[in-house]
Amino acid sequence: MSAQDRYRYKGDDDGFGRKSSTVWTVSKPSNDERHYPYNEAINLAGNGRYSIGLMATLSMAALAMAIDMFGFSVIVTGATCDFQLDLSQTNILLSMPFVGPIAMAYPWGYIADTKGRKTSLLIAMWGSFIVSVASAFAPNWVFMAVMKFISTSFCSCAQSVTYTLLGESSSETFRDSYMLIMTSVLDFSLAVYVVAAYFILNLPFSLNFGFITFTPWRLLTLVLALPLGISAMGMHFFYESPKFLVNAGRTEEAIEVLKNIWYRNGGYGGKYAVKKIFLEEEGNEKHKDQSLLQSLWDQIVPIFKPPLLTRSIQLYFLTAVIYSTNNSYFMWFPFLAEKFTSGLTSNTTDVEQIDGLCNTIVSVAANVTVHAKCSTAMEVSLVWASLAEGVSFVIVLLAITKFARRKKLLLTIILVVSCFSAIGAVTVMENMISFILFFGLLLNELCIGFIFSYFVDLYPTSYRGMAACLGVMVARASALGGVNILGAFMLSHCSITFYGCAAMLFCAILVTSMLPPDKRKKEIGL
Template sequence: MAEINKCYDDSEGDLEMDATVKNKRDLPKAYGYEDALNLTGHGRYNLGLLAACFMLITAMGIDIFGLGIIVTAATCDLSLTLQQIGVLSSMPFAGIIVMSYPWGYLSDTRGRKLVLMWAMCGSFLSAVLSSFAPTWQVLAALRFIGSALSSAAESATYALLGECCGAKVRARYMLLMTSALMLTPTLYYIWGYLIMKLNFSIPFLGIVYRPWRLLTLVMALPLGLGALMLHFYCESPKFLTNVGRKEEALVNLNKMYVKNGGVEGQYPVNDVYLEEGNKEDVGVFSLRSLWTQIAPLFKPPLLWRTLLLYYLTFVTYIANNSFAIILPTIFNVFFTSYATSAADAGFCDLFMDANTNSAASNQTVSVSTECRNTINDNTIWAGCAHGFSFFLLNALISQCAGKRKVLTIVILVVAASAAVGIDNTGEPISGLVLFYIYLTTAMVFGVISSYFVDLFPTSYRGMVACIGMMVARLSAFAGTNVVGALITTHCSSALYGAAALVLSGAIAAAMLPTGDL
């Protein structure tokens, strides 16, 4: 009897064990975020999100950098002086500097998509209203607001796209996003060329509606189109997981899976976690949350990578944007002076000649007592060639995204060498070619953005990128004033100084981690 009872007890224990095993098998398996993301596949969702983010970056570039065309075209209508032109031209950078930190904080606490939708819609409205500005002061205020809002795209788009695309394509997509910025000059130069050929004056609501106002309106449209395209895509599942909203994250991952060709209901992930751990408190507004978003960036173990990437940001943006922002002026000086220059004149000699010729100088800064309804054709074609060629070059470089460290070093070394050679060729055309090569420092922008995504935890990704953009625009703002003051009087010194700075950036890039994203 005891033996029978013992057998019964053993069989009962076996049944309990089988039930435990069965229950364990029925429990949802938890996947790390990268594994869960890879299981969504790669297809229509990723390509569509890339297109939406590409449009947002393009719209931001047009909104910020296209202001130079608008200011030039509006000079007569708004009776602008040189000082007023300077104030207007600085508005986008002022807006970016003011809002970089808030956008980073909001992106990391409220969501990537949410921030982008509000920011781009607001920027669109501000840009549209600026086309009806009655005075230059109103135009300056509206452009400040618009650029402050659109600057959210600089970091939030990279974070959103990087967190929704697998590791195999992430680096390539980051570089393709930079191609959008390369394409923007081609777009607004062509639009400026076509629209400013028109000749109309229509009294409307106390203003006279002229071609430059139509150009402003047309340049605002990509902001609204980008927001509309983004509306059809999900919030970053990684952000949602990070702030403890796992159910929403799983819903979004499933949507991505289905749109990429998966069968509804067959997505295998029922639970997801972040390999670096969750930071649920980052989703709450508070002064403590504000501090916790920035403090870790400047403490070990993130301190070194923060300083390294910010230095690279400083170098590339001051070296590139300081010249790129005044590129129409440089082109105007070059083409104006080249026709009358001596046979043995070098690249910098053209700027020295222009400085001694008041008439050429006035033409260079596009200031005249006469109203002009067109933009210089040579400036248009040179700007288009610059934008389109750099777009193609960046697209080609994106195919080598796995070698981003080597790419960064090579680009910066070549650019530094070109800067040294610009004024030593003995004639201006080859100097102009080398100047184009020097401007390839812009190719590094996307690489730096990819490192911001790759080297920092999800909780701080938006913040570190936005502060990086603050560093970038502050350096560009300061560099533009320096270059503007030196380009006609100490051109060679400015180029040699730029070469040394870029070379130091190449040395810093050698300290970046090696490996694919």
């Protein structure tokens, strides 16, 4: 049976309430033709070197994206003296990593769903690497801001498409565990760029190249760009998502990819059993003779119409809550960590004289304002605190990979812990306990992997990339709003912001309760 024969003509109704005469959707053929549903076909491809290698490469891409976006903060710190940055210029620079992903979320979703997951990642990671390297030679802060906007516009693709490609290329047995492992690598990004900054920014060298003076922050920029290039190079050794290929009507190519995955996973001897595949999904469409604008429109409209509308609202709301609360408070982590750790290792009683987290935040802000000076040095206390944060998050995520299929339950537990930690952080006056509770609030970052795995599970292949990339846009817009709105009220209404954060997390718990129930083992053929 030809590729076209595997599509069923739907006549007037395209399945989303629109009248059309050019819509084709995947139809299940008769049982006697030995067609395999895609989930069974990818399960038969097994798990081995290819699957683990793909997970490692995509994890590197996700880590590179996080370092490029959030590691920019330490680069700006290093460039402060060279460019004589004032507060407004610093704020503009630090906003660029959030603005870029917002601007490019829709185009990346369209490219991922129409041109391929691997194709979009190759363009994104190579583009970001080249621009990041160029930013190391920025002659002024304006050029550096523009380069960071472009760089993060590219690499933001990795936030969502890595999960999509990994989810579509892994067997159901290991899929959720792999996504959690990838998220754990992502959570280690703070430790990576802080440790690199500590060793590089403290180097005493300055090289005059004529058009610029090459100082440690420029070397740090080049070092932090390396993961982008490494992940881009690694992507060339892996295949396009076979599920995307099937959905695009390239079934023979998809079967060939699955055979190669099976072989590289250790399928020696015998032969791969799958000869024909079909998708057990509603909502996948194939349009012909469309204009670009019509194609763009048709790619996004179904996400915000029944039956996907409810899921879109739920997942985007959860994304907004997680990123707005986490990012707005995470910006205080380095300052608070440095103050508390220095207090533990010194003989002074400065930390003990200040009771409560909010009073400590006000004290830290006052000290930063009063003692502000041009310095690129980084304290070792921040390095230890960052390593502790990264290792803790990784241990927690790796510990729960055994229960990875219980997404809804784990998501609820993490949100509950984060919610009560937000309340406890400002009601407990003992400093170390309040800081530990503050750390507990930041645990909601662990929800990111679960949310993006829902984008893979709940959306048809035709719209999965778009839905996830729009999730990135919501995430970055929420983070930018959280940092600027909640952050602005932190000093004047500290306790209220924490209680407001707890209320948002409580609403997220209620929304989580309405997500689909977790799959049982027998539902995925285990």
